[in-house]
Amino acid sequence: MHDDPRPATLLPLPTATFHILMAVAGEDRHGYAIIQNVAARTGGAVRLSAGTLYRSIQRMLEQDLLTEVHDRPLPEDDDERRRYYRITELGTAVARAEARRLTALVRLAAASGFAPEQA
């Protein structure tokens, strides 16, 4: 378990922040790739604007949820003028904590009779 007290203080996460964390969970991505990934994963329901994206990124860098990577991926994938972002340990912990928080919330909702439709 992560014993850093910080994740709790950052919750609940803004939607855009959570989506960005999910987008960079598996691999480092640059800005446009993040927008595309989020759109793909949500079936086009969430389309981040450039402003929202970079404003979020700026803040996430400050909060140490993301880090900019300077060791490039494979040359053929690399657009050398791109900036790639990688999730930090803290970012992972925060994303987990947010997921836990939402799960607990859903459980409570279900107990109150607001059960989501069964898949």
Next chain:
Amino acid sequence: MDLYRALLRCYPSSFRAEYGEEMVKIFAWRRREASSASVVIALWAEAFADVAVNASRVQWDVLAQDVRYTLRALGRARAFAFTAVLVAALGIGATTAAFSIADHVLVRPLPFPESDRLVKLWQDQTQRGFPRIEVSPANYLDWKRLATSFDGMAAYTTRSINLVGTGDPERLDAALVTPNLFNVLQVHARYGRTLASVDEAPNGTPVVVLSDGVWRAKFGADSGVLGRNIVLNDVAHTIVGVMPAGFEFPTRDVDVWTALQFRPSDLEDRNDLFLHVVARLGTGVTVDAAASQMRAIAAELEKQFRDNAQTSASLHLLRDQVSRQSRTLLLALVGAAMCMLLISCTNLANLLLARAFVRQKELAVRAALGAGWERLVRQTLTESLVLAALGGVAGVLLAVAATPLVARLVPTTMPIPDVPSVDLRMLAVAALVTIGTGVGFGVMPALRVMRNTDPSSLREGGRTGAGRSTERLRSALVVAEVSASVVLLVASGLLIKALWNVQGVNPGFRTENVLTLRTALPLPKYDSTEQRQQFYDRVIAGVRALPGVTNAAYTSALPMVMRGGIWAISLNGRAPEAGGDGAVSLRLATSGYFDTLGIQLLRGRDLSHADSTTSPFVAVVSESFARRHWPGENPIGREVFVALFNRTIVGVVSDIRVRGLEQESEPQVYVPSRQVPDGGLIFYHPKDLVVSASVPPSSLIPEVRQIIRKVDAQQPISDVRLMSDVVWAESAARRAQVRVLSGLAAVAFLLAAVGLHGLMTFVVSSRTREIGLRTALGAQPAEIVTMILRRGLYLAGVGVLFGMFLAYAAGRYLQSLLAGVSASDVPTFAAAVGLVVCMTLAGCLLPALRALRIDPLTAIRTE
């Protein structure tokens, strides 16, 4: 794409530099993917909305970050932040309060429509020593008939009257006015009407108009008060109107207005001077033109009537009624406030420069690490603005709190409210000056760091030119502060000395353990002299019988409370003509008056109860009267025509200060209260009871009240006070001046001390290396201390030199307020200089000690 780039300029440049290119690229991709024109339009719409929302948020984020950073930084430098805020607040607060009040009294138009056309008219008897004297009814009516320069001319006088029928009998201040006064001033009643010409008719129903204050206090703000009857001086008056709040004419003491009626006898005697006259200049008529017409009219009347000998007419704007002393005082206050603002701003500048110097390294480091120009300026700007804003808020609070305190300096004789509102314009100006100073001196260092990319500024103890030039600038500022504080110290010192002078003046009568109160006997109930005398006799007998009372008497008026009551006398046995043989301060008194007030009987006898209209007419005169007319001779038995009769002098008493502690008084003449014909000398009817006691006089008040109630239950009692309070009140205005100015001087002095101390600390820390080197080379501690002190004393000396010149000029300007103290009073100057020297030594002490603790090895090694 250029349009999109332009759009991105809405973001702070730091954000743009970081992410601008990425955002442009993303936008370009999307454009390429756009399949149709409608998609492109949608894309642009989205881009605009995106920038609008996110740019403002990013800006806000940066601002919040700056403010957080600033608060953190200021939190680390609490002493600096507190001092800066306090300094800004004092400057803004003091200046605003002073200007508000000066503007209120000297500049702002009176609260009447086109008030710059309102003038006051006087009889001008300059040749007899009275350039501005009240007007006789006959002259007023002639002026009004003959003058064409005015749209209207009105007259008024004030009188105390007794109100019966609304609870306890009470005394009110009434203005007796010609009904057209309200037209001349162009004011209207709040309820009902003002006075009309029908109210002037001698046999009409007497009517009264109430002031807002009386209407609220005595009639519970009842709008149904119109038509009700009240009894004023035993005559029923019908209330016909209530004036709006803020109408205070001629002074703010006035409670009611009634119609002034002239009796035929009023029109016979042109020496009966009691009317104040106001007029409204006709359209396009200048004050000078009106004045020359009035002089011509007066010259004509002078030819026609013997009483008008040596009598001209003068007029001036109603606005200019403020006495020269009040004007001087208020301007002095403004000057003092300007000094304060100057000191505040220089101090603030000094503080910020010192801080900037300390932070220079921090800024240089951040610049080296890539923080942009915009970012650093923004940061320092935020800090200056936060400080200025805090200082501004504190300054407003201070101004609001201080204005009522300085309001005591508003003369009571003006038709304006006593407490001015805080002047928002002035507040804005003071705030702007302070913020300007803050921003200027706050941002300049950041700009200098950016300009000066010399990496040596990063080195410990680096001696770029900045240290030297900052020190020079700061030295100049400290000199200015010291000068300004010397001016304020000397000015308040001179005023304090003047106050001592005034308080040291012997009034000539007993002030301790004397109780006084007023029973103004109403007419016509007490028309007869004997009837009044019975009232006096019964009250005095009752009071004298009280245990603890040593004596009691009645007089026309108390010295220093009533300063007028001047009468012309003649020594040729006939009624005085055209000024006679000089003017005296006339009083009617009962026997025992001199003993009660401790006025010494030097020759002859006291006034006696046996002096009546059937016995020889007598008078008691003061020493100066005897000396003036019969120097070196015995005046007893001589005759003087005064108070309607030729009287024999039976006694000589010591002089008293009738006109107050600061003015010479006319010689005094006292006549017996019974030697007055019925209906004569109404103004001089005794109304003030004086009681001397061997016990604390306040304890006698209930018993004295009871005695008066037993004699006449309808008789109101007013103005209960101690003679010591009357004399103390004499110097009240001076004490207020001294308090205000000394307060300012003390603050200025402290600020100058703060400035000097700050500078010397700065000098020591910026010369750490030099001092370390000197110590290493064998300099003795005494030499180091001398070096610091020399620097401090040099600056203080230059400041004192400038300050003394300015202070002397200020003292010359204040001369009329100084009660005989010279503007170049040596002890005052010496005290001020001494204080500044002490302040300099104290300010240098800590920095000098710090210099002594500098370890030469550490100081040099850091290089």
